[in-house]
Amino acid sequence: MNDMRTRQQTVRDLYAAYLDDRKDIVGAMLTEDFTFSSPRDDHIDRAEYFERCWPKQPLFRRIDIEFLAIDGNEAAVRYRAEKLDGASFGNMESLRFRGGKIASVEVYFGRDL
Template identity: 55%
Template sequence: MDKAETVRKLFANYLANRKDLTDPLLTDDFTFSSPRDDHIDKAMYFERCWPQPPIFSHIVVERLFVSGDEVVVGYKGEKVAGGAFRNLELMTFQGDRIASIEVYFGRDV
């Protein structure tokens, strides 16, 4: 699976609430950062960022750029409770697995 496919799989797993399928896509020392989180580890990522029940109903990848070991993805997300937003993420890979994700929150649309 190439990097673009891995990113698309990550979003599909998120919508399907499949942490079990996502864990192998991430390195053991994976970190996640956002305006709310600073380099949290994989366990905390799953705890904080994969809420129960899921809060997003759709994620549409609008832009995806691969450059070496980095992927920039822009997407539109729709919330189960209504409303939509746009975000950008920078994902850094080690080999074929995601080593880090940095989320840059966008605006509501």
């Protein structure tokens, strides 16, 4: 499988693992020096990412990828997420790869849908 297809599948697997609350799967996808940024988080490390960004209880009913583009070591993703309470929102994310792993994620919050 070529790098682009592998990276596309890694991105899809990332969101599926988040939905299934599989930190173990995601942990294996991330580099040791992984960073996460969003309007609420400024380049937090992987330990802080798992502490702050993974819900203690299941939160989402579904996450649908609406757009996914790969360009070299970067991916752009637009998705719609639906929470268990019925609320939904859309976000964009930029992911950077190093080797076969995700080195960083930057989230750009969208709007409530």
